[in-house]
Amino acid sequence: MPKRIDPDARRAQIVDAYLRIVSRSGVAAATTRALAVEAGIAAGALWHSFTSIDEVVRAAFERVYTQTGIRITEATEGKRGLDALDAMVGEIVPHDDATRAEAVVVVSFWGLLPAHEEFRTHTRSVEQDWGRQVTRHLEEAVEDGVLVPATPTAPLTDALLSVFEVMQLREVQGSPVASAERSAALLEHLLAPWRV
Secondary structure, eight states: OOOOOOHHHHHHHHHHHHHHHHHHHOGGGOOHHHHHHHHTSOHHHHHHHOSSHHHHHHHHHHHHHHHHHHHHHHHHTTOOHHHHHHHHHHHHSOOSHHHHHHHHHHHHHHTTGGGOHHHHHHHHHHHHHHHHHHHHHHHHHHHTTSBOTTOOHHHHHHHHHHHHHHHHHHHHHTOGGGSHHHHHHHHHHHHGGGBO
């Protein structure tokens, strides 16, 4: 009797394999053959779990953002204001093995955005969610007297979101600006004019 394969576990196995390939070598390396080898399954078995490579990509794309979101929630638990913002930044801006690998995956995915409206929609949704969180933390910092009342929270949120993306890109480029110290200095430069 053939061994029964849990469909959710098999899908997760394939997505894990896809993410490992992309974090090592980028999206272009994640061919059907490479994916099957990495997952340790026959190439035909991929399509019992997914209907196309685009569906694998979409699942991987969602997985990365979901994992980051979970870490942000855990890191900001019980924090508010700039403490919460710092914790959030620590889960997005590359500084350790996990956030560096995610940066490679995310930047690789950006190249697919023009051809995939569903990816753009999901990315916009994440950006809006992170934007709401950043704005809330900035507003808390104003309420707590850490930032001045005139702090332009909306434009500052936009600037911080842009910095998050730039730091991920610079990490993948191998830029010296991608160091944790330089990233922290840039973020502080944005906040400094508004500190009490």
